[in-house]
Amino acid sequence: MTTERGQHIAVLQSEAIAALNIKPSGIYIDATYGRGGHSGLILNQLDSRGRLIAIDQDAEAIADGEQRFATESRLSLYKRNFEALGAVASQAGVLGMVDGVLLDLGVSSPQLDTPERGFSFSRDGALDMRMDTEHGESAAIWLQRVTETELARVLREYGDERYAKRIAAAIVEARKNGSMNSTAALADVVKQAHPRWDHQRHPATKTFQAIRIHINRELSVLEAALTQSANALTKNGRLVVISFHSLEDRLVKRFFRTVDPYKDLPRHLPVPTGFQVAASFTLKALGKKMPGAAELAANPRARSAVLRVAERVA
Numbered sequence: 001m002t003t004e005r006g007q008h009i010a011v012l013q014s015e016a017i018a019a020l021n022i023k024p025s026g027i028y029i030d031a032t033y034g035r036g037g038h039s040g041l042i043l044n045q046l047d048s049r050g051r052l053i054a055i056d057q058d059a060e061a062i063a064d065g066e067q068r069f070a071t072e073s074r075l076s077l078y079k080r081n082f083e084a085l086g087a088v089a090s091q092a093g094v095l096g097m098v099d100g101v102l103l104d105l106g107v108s109s110p111q112l113d114t115p116e117r118g119f120s121f122s123r124d125g126a127l128d129m130r131m132d133t134e135h136g137e138s139a140a141i142w143l144q145r146v147t148e149t150e151l152a153r154v155l156r157e158y159g160d161e162r163y164a165k166r167i168a169a170a171i172v173e174a175r176k177n178g179s180m181n182s183t184a185a186l187a188d189v190v191k192q193a194h195p196r197w198d199h200q201r202h203p204a205t206k207t208f209q210a211i212r213i214h215i216n217r218e219l220s221v222l223e224a225a226l227t228q229s230a231n232a233l234t235k236n237g238r239l240v241v242i243s244f245h246s247l248e249d250r251l252v253k254r255f256f257r258t259v260d261p262y263k264d265l266p267r268h269l270p271v272p273t274g275f276q277v278a279a280s281f282t283l284k285a286l287g288k289k290m291p292g293a294a295e296l297a298a299n300p301r302a303r304s305a306v307l308r309v310a311e312r313v314a
């Protein structure tokens with residue numbers, strides 16, 4: 001979606017804020033600052049005793065926060081991967097005291113809309129795809145060295161790409177003739193290799209999604225962040241996650257089920273005492289929300305969004 005550069009169009013924004021059930025004097029973590037849409041709304045509901053810790057692995061996001069909230073003493077910003085959420089909470093002195101954690105996953109509109117970041121097949125730019133450009137390997141470098149088998153696995157597992165083998169072979173063939181270092185070059189190779197083009201969706205959509213998930217280790221960092229978020233919460237603290245593809249949502253759903261001792265009990269029955277799970281915390285899933293028709297019509301990025309919320313009960 002084209003946006004004014006620098007703006008992020010949030011999905012399920014008011015639903016996420018409502019799900020956090022904000023207490024004016026509470027402590028909150030926005031683990032995906034982006035352009036501060038959610039952070040701003042959380043701060044609006046906090047009084048002078050409240051605190052907000054905001055995390056983002058993207059240096060541009062943090063620079064935005066430092067500028068936008070320069071005089072905001074209730075906010076602390078951390079340029080970190082949220083897989084280190086526990087360490088950040090510890091450093092901020094709030095471990096086990098947090099009233100709400102928000103994870104609004106995926107990439108921001110400014111990341112997508114900046115061609116040099118390499119996330120978009122519709123704008124030509126360097127094939128980078130890292131949310132944190134100071135660490136890790138860019139997509140261009142990875143595509144230079146990956147084996148055809150490994151590439152096909154990534155396209156199949158993270159992109160659910162039916163033609164994974166064919167596309168992987170085409171990429172490996174194309175790189176012999178020069179490096180695969182621009183988004184347009186990659187999109188073109190995929191387009192040529194893809195036997196089906198339905199004109200609704202660019203044939204490189206799934207390939208770009210898969211490579212991005214791989215490059216940013218999106219599933220393993222999410223898994224780490226879920227456990228650490230639950231651990232950082234105080235009793236009755238809320239964990240709110242907005243995910244944008246089924247792989248993420250499945251992981252969140254499974255995590256909430258694993259640490260929800262009430263999951264198999266009828267909702268109206270009292271909870272038996274001594275009902276424990278292996279984790280050092282107990283979460284209760286409170287439900288999920290999806291965007292309504294108006295949001296879906298206004299923002300195509302909302303298409304696959306799912307918000308899930310859980311509360312720490314012990």
Ligand SMILES: C[S@@+](CC[C@H](N)C(=O)[O-])C[C@H]1O[C@@H](n2cnc3c(N)ncnc32)[C@H](O)[C@@H]1O
Nearest residue numbers: 032034035036037038056057058081082104108
């Ligand atoms: C969808 S945007 C969040 C938008 C934000 N809620 C707002 O209202 O502006 C996702 C943001 O999370 C960041 N992000 C994604 N994965 C991350 C991770 N593992 N660690 C830290 N930040 C991450 C991205 O860099 C991006 O800025």
